[in-house]
Amino acid sequence: MTARTYTRSIPSSWETPHWMPTNGETVRRACGEDFDAVRVTADLAAPALAALGPRTGPVLANHTTRTWVFLVPPGSAPPGRWTLGVRVMPRGAVIGIPPIGATGGRDIHWAVPPGQGVTYADDLNRILTGPLPPTAPARRAGEHASATSTAAAPPPRPRPLSPALLMVGELLLAGHSDTQIAKELSRSVITVRTHLRQIGNLFHAPTQALKAAALLAGGHLPLPPVQIHAPDLAPVDVAVLRVLAGISRDAELPVELRPTGAFLDYVDGLRERCAARTDAHLIALAAAWDLLPTLTSLATAKEQQ
Incomplete structure (x- = not known):
């Protein structure tokens, strides 16, 4: 799945965000005011970032917690239905914003620093939201049925792996x-x-x-x-x-x-x-x-x- 080609203009406030720290230290900012924040597990975030392309907006990473946070324009990411492993941070939730030069390390840092572009929530949602696992085939009469509805387990691979x-x-x-x-x-x-x-x-x-x-x-x-x-x-x-x-x-x-x-x-x-x-x-x-x-x-x- 590929992201659309961005033709929307980049808000000037996102080129040099006023909410960035100026004293070289990480500051705490509330979600929902200057940006919405979409927290994504590391397993899903890396391929999503590749699919979004070079005009991706600010993205935070934390290797200790194995989570990434995509910052999107405020009010553009209602909780709605995303996918497991993804959470829209509630309005008022506080996250750490590191200085622009923090681009590595195990704790909070910029995977993509501000100034390169904007991630739009609908693009991110479309990339992260995939189909649910296929439903299990119906059981024949007389077979034992589970008390809960389940999806099929990942199908076996017919050939052995290398x-x-x-x-x-x-x-x-x-x-x-x-x-x-x-x-x-x-x-x-x-x-x-x-x-x-x-x-x-x-x-x-x-x-x-x-x-x-x-x-x-x-x-x-x-x-x-x-x-x-x-x-x-x-x-x-x-x-x-x-x-x-x-x-x-x-x-x-x-x-x-x-x-x-x-x-x-x-x-x-x-x-x-x-x-x-x-x-x-x-x-x-x-x-x-x-x-x-x-x-x-x-x-x-x-x-x-």
Whole structure:
């Protein structure tokens, strides 16, 4: 999916924003006054940025929290229905605005500094909002039906993956970052990200959690070894895990977590409670704890081969 060619003029206030700090320190600004803020997980943000093209407006990144924030003109991003992994920050929410020279590091910095262009919310919404997973086929009479409506698990790949993709996938399930995978395999980070993108393209899995789910559901990799016991999880916790893995639709979530709401915050807390390093690791742990049986049947068979 590609963004439209921008023919709209750039507001002069966005070329040299008055809300930028002038003392070289990060300042706190409220959303909804000078800009709206759309928070996006890192897995979705990078391809969205590439699709938007060179006229992208200001974008903040935070590698510690693995979130990016696209700043769009004020009043242009109503909450509405976006997609899981995306949240429109409410009016009045305060975010940190770093100085113009902060373009690197693990904490808040500019992925795209102000002055290059404007991101329009409708373009960003169209790029980030993809189709929901296909619905599961109807069961024949007499078959056991789940109490909840579910979407089909990521389809198995008919051909085995290459050894390179499997090695990257195995480390992804173990909770390694791109940099850690590259170091472990003596590869460049660019090569690792290319392999991860290939896995995502094969399974139509844009996020790391969906990649992990697809690798397990297709029986491409066995369940990872787990040395910790599952914490006490409530039904809503399992529902969040199922949605994160692409097994269920967000209609199974409580109203306050739909369509995105506090979903990202909830996943962050769930990851911490489960001692998971990443979202992909969280899915792998949940599968190993038999909380996601849809993902485990083929993976278990692979493990027993």
